[in-house]
Amino acid sequence: MSEQAASRVWQRMRALVLEQHDRRREVCAELGMSFIKVKALRRIARGPLTMRELTEQLSTDKPYTTLVVDYLERRGLVERSVHPDDRRCKIVTVTAAGQAASKVAEGIINEPPSVILELPPAELAALDRTVAKLAVD
Template identity: 65%
Template structure:
């Protein structure tokens, strides 16, 4: 069964966020790092993670996650410590400096684009209602 209207709406949403108003390049330039490193900071801002959890969250492999964490650690954005219950495991925790950078990234990525801001309030309210319904709220 096909749903042409739903397909058009989905394509429009994808295009809007991932093509027309993609802020990844802007955030990478502002933080002077690749987007996967920004993504790691964003994930770690929610709370400490083991290297394995971070690898899964980033959908990367272990060696690449290690390179990402090495870079972030060298810049003073995260700290790696031994897991208290598993000596073979490391926990990665964001630092205050890293949290500030994650917040800067979140502000850039979360800023609504001009066409959205130009919509009338009633359209924004309707869009908000629909998106909340899609998200299951």
């Protein structure tokens, strides 16, 4: 495949995911928060994180991560506690309400668009194989 064809495929993939079927607005509206806060909640819902780990995963700076966690904590979606081995560190843990909100977000974000659902089985299987080769777990 030529570089031109690869570029065309990449542009179409980006448009499909980020423009035509971007779920970020939908999830933000449903949960009433910005996408960075949704992203933080989803990360914390996977398991407790230190503030440093969350900062790294979000690619934000420490003060901004603190603002995000403050917001999530005020909404009752996460809790902060002192790290058992290092009192200088805080651990952020999801609450039951946060876990429920994270599941709502996951459901919205992971819902395939109709253009994928409507593909014939053979084409869907071929697309699945192709994407599996490209994906990094």
